[in-house]
Amino acid sequence: MSKQTSLILLAVVVLGAIAAVYVYFFVYNKKHPDFEKLKPDFSMDAATLFEAYKSDNAAATALYNGKMAAISGVLTGIDESGGLTIAVFAIEQGMFGDEGLRINMLPGHAEKLKDINPGAQITIKGYITGYNDTDVVLEHGSIINQ
Amino acid sequence: MNKTIVIGLLMLLSVQLSAQRFATKTGFIRFYSEAPAENIEAVNRQVNSALDTQTGDFVFRVLMKGFQFEKALMQEHFNENYVESSKFPNATFSGKVLNADRIDWTKNGTHQVEVSGDLTIKGITRKVNEKGTFEIKDGVINGKSKFYIKLADYDIKIPKAVVKNIAETIEINVDVSLTALNN
Numbered sequence: 001m002s003k004q005t006s007l008i009l010l011a012v013v014v015l016g017a018i019a020a021v022y023v024y025f026f027v028y029n030k031k032h033p034d035f036e037k038l039k040p041d042f043s044m045d046a047a048t049l050f051e052a053y054k055s056d057n058a059a060a061t062a063l064y065n066g067k068m069a070a071i072s073g074v075l076t077g078i079d080e081s082g083g084l085t086i087a088v089f090a091i092e093q094g095m096f097g098d099e100g101l102r103i104n105m106l107p108g109h110a111e112k113l114k115d116i117n118p119g120a121q122i123t124i125k126g127y128i129t130g131y132n133d134t135d136v137v138l139e140h141g142s143i144i145n146q
Numbered sequence: 147m148n149k150t151i152v153i154g155l156l157m158l159l160s161v162q163l164s165a166q167r168f169a170t171k172t173g174f175i176r177f178y179s180e181a182p183a184e185n186i187e188a189v190n191r192q193v194n195s196a197l198d199t200q201t202g203d204f205v206f207r208v209l210m211k212g213f214q215f216e217k218a219l220m221q222e223h224f225n226e227n228y229v230e231s232s233k234f235p236n237a238t239f240s241g242k243v244l245n246a247d248r249i250d251w252t253k254n255g256t257h258q259v260e261v262s263g264d265l266t267i268k269g270i271t272r273k274v275n276e277k278g279t280f281e282i283k284d285g286v287i288n289g290k291s292k293f294y295i296k297l298a299d300y301d302i303k304i305p306k307a308v309v310k311n312i313a314e315t316i317e318i319n320v321d322v323s324l325t326a327l328n329n
Contacts, residue, residue, distance in 0.1 A: 027219060028217070028219055029217060029219075030219055031218060032218045032221070033218070061232075061235050062232070065211060065231075065232065065235060066211060066225075066232070079171070079172070081170070081171075081172045081323070082170070082172030082173070082174065082191055082192075082323070083191070084172055084191055084192070086172070086192075096169050096171075096194075096196065096327060097327065097328065102192065104191070128211075129192070129209040129211035129212040130209040130211055130212070130235045130236065131209075131235075132194045132207045132236065133194075133207060134171070134194060137192050137209055137212060139192075139212060139214075
């Protein structure tokens with residue numbers, strides 16, 4: 001094997017190894033986004049977003065599902081059931097009680113939320129997963145203004 | 147099963163006396179795929195569920211984008227390629243607890259139940275019949291079930307490249323703590 005062929009083979013092996021490492025760490029095992037640091041795609045008050053889903057679920061789903069939203073409104077309650085800490089923006093009463101927005105908080109922000117009294121004006125950023133016919137549901141919530 | 151049927155069933159539940167209706171907005175659903183190359187797990191902790199103890203009517207509504215995976219790539223593939231959650235944002239179950247009339251829902255105890263109904267995933271509805279337990283404790287009904295679904299039944303196709311990474315049959319675990327509705 002000539003020296004030139006050996007160098008080409010070595011280069012191929014090294015490039016292959018780099019590609020494999022890249023795919024393993026940055027594609028296959030890429031991390032979830034840091035939701036606390038993500039910039040919101042849009043800002044809206046809780047009542048307007050709820051009404052958008054309730055009046056035209058399909059249109060709102062297409063527009064807002066999978067987006068980061070900065071939601072402003074009056075915090076009406078904190079639901080700590082199911083091992084979660086959920087910020088509740090109740091907009092109206094339905095057949096299953098309060099209906100509105102429910103934002104499951106990130107661990108660090110769950111504790112901060114517990115220090116806020118219901119009735120306070122607050123802005124929370126979260127990832128919209130959709131509308132389940134009673135509530136607009138968000139995950140990875142973080143308080144950005146209170 | 148479509149949304150209209152689910153809403154209709156929910157409205158039907160709403161006219162019953164409040165003490166007969168139990169619900170949660172923080173139900174738990176986990177699915178688990180065991181395959182030669184890797185095991186995959188995802189959980190959703192904001193599942194809506196309601197039970198009417200008099201009629202046995204039992205419903206679920208699950209937002210597909212609410213499933214959390216360990217790996218971001220798996221979550222992307224799940225939403226974009228497998229369940230197409232932008233097109234089919236919800237999975238639903240609407241059915242009945244078949245032996246609801248033989249359970250004293252007012253007393254503490256654990257009961258084996260059989261649940262039958264329509265499970266809709268990715269817009270495809272299949273009849274399912276599964277077993278589970280309801281534990282009644284101090285007015286709270288904790289329902290649990292483990293069952294299996296075939297991905298092919300719901301038109302979820304596994305590309306050949308990852309056939310060793312995803313099982314054809316997926317284990318589903320359900321865990322809901324249902325409390326009485328006040329209204």
